[in-house]
Each structure stands twice: as C-alpha cells, then as structure tokens.
Amino acid sequence: MRMNPADYKAYADSFSPPSKLWRNMLFAFVIGGGICVLGELLLTLFSTLGFEKDECATLNCISLIFLSALLTAFHLYDNIAKHAGAGTLVPITGFANAVVAPAIEFRPEGMVLGVGAKIFSIAGPVITYGIIASILAGLCYYLGGLL
Amino acid sequence: MKTLSFDGQRPCILQTASSVGKKEGEGNLTPFYDNIFQDAYLGEKSWEKAESKLLKTNLKTLLEKANESPENIDIVFGGDLLNQCISSNYGLLDFHIPFLGLYGACSTFVEGMILAAMAVHGNYAQKAIALTSSHFCSSERQFRFPLEYGGQRTPTSQWTVTGSGAALIAKGGEIEITHATIGRIIDYGISDINNMGAAMAPAAIETIRRHFQDRNLPNDYFDLVVTGDLGSVGKQITQQQLKNYGLDLEDRYIDCGDKIFDKEKQDAHAGGSGCGCCASVFSGWLYYLLRTGKCRRILLTATGALMSPTSSFQGESIPGIAHCISIERKTDNQ
Incomplete structure (x- = not known):
C-alpha cells in the first residue's frame, strides 16, 4: 500500500466504528449522578443519626469506598463501569476500585511483591500528582496570606 | 525469500485439537471444539497456570486423538503471549518432547506450522507439532488492566481468546501443506x-x-x-x-x-x-x-x-x- 501514516490512520478510522458518545454520556450522567444521590442520602442519614457535619463527610466517604471495594471484590463494579464509564470513574468509588482491583489481581505474586508493590499501579499517578498539586496550592495559599 | 514450496512428498496435517474457554464455547463455532472449559481458572490458582493447563490439556487431547505417545513426537514448535512464553514452558514440562519456543504474537500458530512443515519436509523430524495458546485473563493483566478495574473498552478493541490449538504434522496424510x-x-x-x-x-x-x-x-x-x-x-x-x-x-x-x-x-x-x-x-x-x-x-x-x-x-x-x-x-x- 502506498500510504503515509497519517493517510493510513484516516483510512483505518473510516472503518472504525465511533464510540456511542451520547449513550455513554447519558449513562455516565445517570449512574454517576446516582452515586452522588446515594452520597447525599448517606449524609442525611448520618446527620439524622446525630453526627457532626465533619464526621458525616468522613463517614460518607468511608461508606462509598467500602461499597465500591465490596462490589469490586464481588466482580460487579467492572460490569457497572462498562456501561457507566466516567460515571463510575470520577467519584471516589472509581479511586477505590482502582486500588482494590490490582490488589485482587496481583495477590498470586504474594503480599509484598504482588499486593504491596502493585496496589497503586493505577491509582499511583493520581496520588503523586495530587500531592504535588496540593503542595503548589498550599504554597499559593501561604504566599497569598503574606501579602 | 519467495514463497516456499513443499515439493515431492509433502508435510501433512494428520490431526488437530482445539480447546477453549466458556465465552468462546458459547460463540459461533461451538460444535467444533474438543474441550470447552466452563471454569476460567481451570481449577488452578493463577491465570498463568490456568493457561498452561489449557495448553497442556489440548496437547494431551491431540496425542489421544492421533493415538500417539509423547516419545514418538520429534519436536514441538510452540508459543503464547505471556512474557518468556511461560504458558508453553510450564505446559510442556511433563511431556519431555524436544521443544522450540516461539514468539510471533498472534501469528505464532502459523509460524509454528511453517517450521514444523519445514522440519518434516526436510526429514529433520518425522512427527512435529505446532501448538499455541492464549487466555483472556492472563493477557489482560499483562497487556492492559487488572480484570476488576472498571474501564470502558472502545468499539475497535478486541477480546483475547481463551483457547489453544494444536496440529500434528507428518508425511503421508490427506491434508497437505x-x-x-x-x-x-x-x-x-x-x-x-x-x-x-x-x-x-x-x-x-x-x-x-x-x-x-x-x-x-x-x-x-x-x-x-x-x-x-x-x-x-x-x-x-x-x-x-x-x-x-x-x-x-x-x-x-x-x-x-x-x-x-x-x-x-x-x-x-x-x-x-x-x-x-x-x-x-x-x-x-x-x-x-x-x-x-x-x-x-x-x-x-x-x-x-x-x-x-x-x-x-x-x-x-x-x-x-x-x-x-x-x-x-x-x-x-x-
């Protein structure tokens, strides 16, 4: 074939079915929104149980992370995520899934070189750049306070 | 190199064996597999061991179907997708058949058949086997993400087949290479x-x-x-x-x-x-x-x-x- 890489890519793309964007966005909105609604319900529940506002937020996070880890362990989270896409990726449940999934997957390699070394193989970049971003934000906040 | 021609007495495919996982078994070609495994782990503790067992069982099936014992096989040309071809290495361990491991990614099966045909045609081997395997779960963890990770696949992505195929190649059959x-x-x-x-x-x-x-x-x-x-x-x-x-x-x-x-x-x-x-x-x-x-x-x-x-x-x-x-x-x- 006489084609340069750019021409071939365009040619190959013409045979490649596109992602169903509208369908994906709808599912992401509904399921992602559903997770947020669940979070709100949990907040209300904890506050009616008499917890302080700060405690409610912490308990809410813990509950959602626990639920996500549980669903991941029962092989259900990935089946929901297949349809939900960003809807299950963006909330805190996505982060929990990204930690639990490698922990399960690399268990056969042992607790140190398997679970220990690989547990953050997906979530690691989020943690690394999250810390760097928070340091920068903290610096800005500090410098702003000096002015 | 031009296309090779196996002139004279040609290498033939005397027998084959095909083993697959549950999903493949539910696909379009159900009646044609020798073994369909419902358990993705095949009773093993890791995906790598599961794939080895798949390959091993398939080779056993081939030998049974062809009524051959491992001692009569001169050489196996085989490979898989895992690093250092461990599915083939561990899967073939118990057979004690001389083995040449191959990596040609998904082209390995025909690569093995060509080499087996060349060995047989050149009279370096009387009976040679081409053998490969892949497993969805072992490939996912090596090439992509952990199985339970919640990601979305694109419409152009492909699904690694859990399956193994084997062909016995020797002279004197009906189906010639x-x-x-x-x-x-x-x-x-x-x-x-x-x-x-x-x-x-x-x-x-x-x-x-x-x-x-x-x-x-x-x-x-x-x-x-x-x-x-x-x-x-x-x-x-x-x-x-x-x-x-x-x-x-x-x-x-x-x-x-x-x-x-x-x-x-x-x-x-x-x-x-x-x-x-x-x-x-x-x-x-x-x-x-x-x-x-x-x-x-x-x-x-x-x-x-x-x-x-x-x-x-x-x-x-x-x-x-x-x-x-x-x-x-x-x-x-x-």
Missing part, C-alpha cells in the same frame, strides 16, 4: 493498542498478495482465505485493499477473530484476538471443513501485533506481521 509465505514486519504508524486490527492489516495484505503473486494464482483458487485475528475493522481494510490490488476475494475471505464470537449477543467489540484465536478456529472448525471435503483449499494467514506494554507506554507504533500457509486436500491437487 503445499506452500508457505513468511511475513515481513510492516508498520503503518498505528499506535492505538485498542485498534490492533488496523495495525496488523497491512502485514496481512502484503503477505496474501505476495503468496498469490509468487504462485501466480487466480483469485478464486482458494475456497477460503483466512486471516487470524484482524477483527471486523482489520478485515474490512484487508478486503478493500486486496480488492484495490485486483485481488477480489468476495465472500471467500473470512477472519477467525471476526468469526469466533457471536457479534450480536457477545460483548467482544471488534472480535477475538490472541495466539489461541487462529489456532483454535483452525484446529476446530477449519480442519473439520478440510477433513470432510467441504473445503478443498485454504490459505491460513495468522497475523501478529509485535508490540509490548513497554513499547506502547513509550508511544511507539505497533509493527505487524503475517505468515501464511496453503493447505490443500491431496486428492484435489494431484
């Missing part, structure tokens, strides 16, 4: 590992064209021209480009990856892939077609995507390769 074309590495710059069909298609086109040219064959010479695992995207590119070159295969062209799963009911996106795809489809369904005379001539072209997770992370494009062999019923080519 007449010619073989060894592929060249070809790269058209595709770097998306979720579109491997497009990355491998140029290699398939080049090898198939070269085979027809070298032998000066008419377009309708083969009952079926088969590619290994281009999937629906790569299949369309190959069909269209071959047609542009004047090689219109019409409905005589099929792709194993496109064929193995039920596209309507099974969630396999662009189709199957992996060393086990072409191997299990050939060893099951296609060999049945040849054996029963429903097909007289088949050109089997296995396609491989020669990237690694490291090269993908470094942004390199995906080189492709394709090898083909011409398989014909003896009564028809004399």
